[in-house]
Amino acid sequence: MARSDRLLRLLQAMRQMLPPITASRLADETGVSLRSLYRDIDSLRAAGARIEGERGYGYRLVEDFALPPQTFDRLEIEALVLGLGEVQTLGDPELAAAARSTLAKVAATLPDEREQQMLHAISQVYRPGARYALDVDMGLIRQCCWREETLAIGYRDADGAVTAREIKPLALAYHQNVLAVLAWCCLREDFRIFRADRIADPRPTGKSFRPQRVSLLRDYLEKLNARR
Structure with missing residues (x-):
């Protein structure tokens, strides 16, 4: 496995596993030795990923700048548009506004081709009105x-x-x-x-x-x- 692919796989594992994540679990998940795993974590930190923890205590991915949104593929973009579009219909103005803001931020970071795919997403959410009619804050x-x-x-x-x-x-x-x-x-x-x-x-x-x-x-x- 290429080193770049291995680092991406390590990042994906840290996103999905509940922290703190032990080095042995990460090594098993990515199929590398502990020694290689420690080197990979150091490489991710040097690339901008904020990873808390140390050997013997476990790790937690706090901020991930090493995998920007432009690495989303077409299907992932469609899932984002569908999910955030659904959130906008939930009837809570604060949450709906946050969904619109998130979608705009993601679109702003995408290269032209990916942005066009987002605008062309085949899964759109259309509802005649808010799903929940609420008076409560x-x-x-x-x-x-x-x-x-x-x-x-x-x-x-x-x-x-x-x-x-x-x-x-x-x-x-x-x-x-x-x-x-x-x-x-x-x-x-x-x-x-x-x-x-x-x-x-x-x-x-x-x-x-x-x-x-x-x-x-x-x-x-x-x-x-x-x-x-």
Whole structure:
């Protein structure tokens, strides 16, 4: 295998594997010796890739400038256009704007031939309107997910009755016709899926649940697996 191909394969492995990634795992994935792997990591760092970690502790790819967008092939460009086009229809203005901005930035870095392929992408997303009609501030909810901060909300059930809740938002779930928030409900002391269109007046409480987030997600996944 040519050295350039080997370096690209190493970068791709570091993008896909969960950090920290041990040198032995990377060596197995790329089919090289540990000695060659250490040299390859040094070469990637010299080329501009920001790789944290060291021998004996594992590695993490933080910033990757060694593989710019112009290396996307035609099918990858089509996937980008399709995926980002779908995001623009999700009904959350903040996220839709981010998708448009991302697509513009990618297009600006492509050479002329690849840019024409992006404009000519055969997979386009056309919808007559936003998929989700929402009055709630999803930007605020998203920020609390990122900050791992508890939210106070009013939640309306199917009969229209509203209860005050305090929740620990873990993730946003995009279903076919419903945008929802996966959270730990402090009132019910259990996991709940809250429909975004039934959430009213979300307010950050200033209380962090950061030390609990990983264990909460692990417990939720274990519950899902137990139901299968």
